[in-house]
Amino acid sequence: MHKQRSDDVYEQRLERIKWFRDARFGMFIHWGLYAIPARGEWVRSMERMSIEDYQTYFDEFDPLRYQPRVWAQLAKEAGMKYAVLTAKHHDGFCLFDSQYTEYKATNTPAKRDLVREFVEAFREEGLKVGLYYSLLDWHHPDYPAYGDRQHPMRDHPDYREVQHEFPRYVDYMHAQVEELLSGYGRIDIMWFDFSYPGFSGEAWRATELVNKVRALQPHILIDNRLGGDMHAEHPVAYAGDFAGPEQGVPRHPVTDELARRLPWESCITLNNSWGYHAQDWRYKTAQDVIRTLVNCVSKNGNLLVNVSPTAKGEIPQKAQSILREVGEWLLRNGESIYGCGEAVDQPKPEWGRYTQREHILYAHLMEQVIGHVSLEGLRGKIKKARVLADGSEVVITPFWNVAVDSFDGPDDIFMNFGYPAQETYPLPDPRDTVIALELKQV
Structure with a gap:
């Protein structure tokens, strides 16, 4: 058969x-x-x-x-x-x-x-x-x-x-x-x-x-x-x-x-x-x-x-x-959520989780971070970043004080909700604040 x-x-x-x-x-x-x-x-x-x-x-x-x-x-x-x-x-x-x-x-x-x-x-x-x-x-x-x-x-x-x-x-x-x-x-x-x-x-x-x-x-x-x-x-x-x-x-x-x-x-x-x-x-x-x-x-x-x-x-x-x-x-x-799935190229971040649909990577922030938020391996890959709930801009920036110390890798970049980027901003939604990261398409 x-x-x-x-x-x-x-x-x-x-x-x-x-x-x-x-x-x-x-x-x-x-x-x-x-x-x-x-x-x-x-x-x-x-x-x-x-x-x-x-x-x-x-x-x-x-x-x-x-x-x-x-x-x-x-x-x-x-x-x-x-x-x-x-x-x-x-x-x-x-x-x-x-x-x-x-x-x-x-x-x-x-x-x-x-x-x-x-x-x-x-x-x-x-x-x-x-x-x-x-x-x-x-x-x-x-x-x-x-x-x-x-x-x-x-x-x-x-x-x-x-x-x-x-x-x-x-x-x-x-x-x-x-x-x-x-x-x-x-x-x-x-x-x-x-x-x-x-x-x-x-x-x-x-x-x-x-x-x-x-x-x-x-x-x-x-x-x-x-x-x-x-x-x-x-x-x-x-x-x-x-x-x-x-x-x-x-x-x-x-x-x-x-x-x-x-x-x-x-x-x-x-x-x-x-x-x-x-x-x-x-x-x-x-x-x-x-x-x-x-x-x-x-x-x-x-x-x-x-x-x-x-x-x-x-x-x-x-x-x-x-x-x-x-x-x-x-x-x-x-x-x-709808139509999304695993972000296959991204490890689970310390502050929450990722979901992804095509070239949009969604960062789900579930833990309050002190200072700016690390995006491991995404340096040079992000076209723009917006808070999904209201469309407001999110700052993408290198580590703020490399002259004194830095704990990011060469492929890492950071984000935050405003300037100065090293300050701590309360999460807009403590249940889960979602940032839509539009990735550059190769």
Whole structure:
């Protein structure tokens, strides 16, 4: 059988993912029955709730304040370019009107297809839409329970002898994915979660699944959680289009075995919980989000920030406030994020980070410097320098006192916000002041 060349597969992935690499910033939305107990999305597993225990949340689920257009407008105000919603999480509850289960939002007091409303609202705002789908299912009778690593009934003696027809569950899972990708219009991302020992790769019939997904929506992006190794020189079909680190940012750009840069997306929570947790007020600041976004882009990555709507369907006001502040920063500095990536010829500076698009190098100043700011290796390479937020000129100058001492190299140059250049000027934006350095083109 003819094996497709490694560089062909790599180029095809890059073509599919071009919009994603330009977008850089997205919204993750974890929402479901678990918003009612309000102790996170793993509550059923952590507290070993039976189906009967959990049923009370199904019986009362009625998000009367769910207005997906409000969510979409918030994402747009935050400067986000795409959003991913949990169509089905590990508890097996479906936010969409699936014909393959009764365990769905349309059978709760809500009586609404919440996924359809989501995709329509976000598309109207010009945002790309993605759907998260859990490969696990703690509600389905054919998903193995006793002895599993995380099933709520993993150590319940009544489940010790229960027989499961796992292939029947996989059929169900495939059917639901086909349903999502054939009944809701264009879907831009299929975000699968997650594989673990014994339940990975072809246990999901992953090659077959991915072939179905691409047949239905050839443009779609698929994450890397079906179990394949996308870092391999010859990745399997289900290896994915982008890597998905969680709750952290890699130290370096993500690469494959040939050292080629790979697309990736770090997903993080805005507080410390994915699903709504009423007692979790440990929110990250807007500065935290801005600097994490810059960190990701400086390594050719995206940032997907999670919000956790309440049982009533509202995104908490604290989360809204943080995201709007991020959006205010992006309104003035987004040029240094969208369509940008790694500054391959520049080491990480001591005062912050670089991002780059073509011949514009963006210096992200995140640390107050005493005196003027060192630009390592850029002597004679800068055509002009401007504060990105307001367009004001930045002074480019040699070291101020070479007659006494100098700690710059022969290829270094300095910048500052005014004269005398050796004085200390407070950063115009202490969260991240961005300087656009237009480089001379050879």
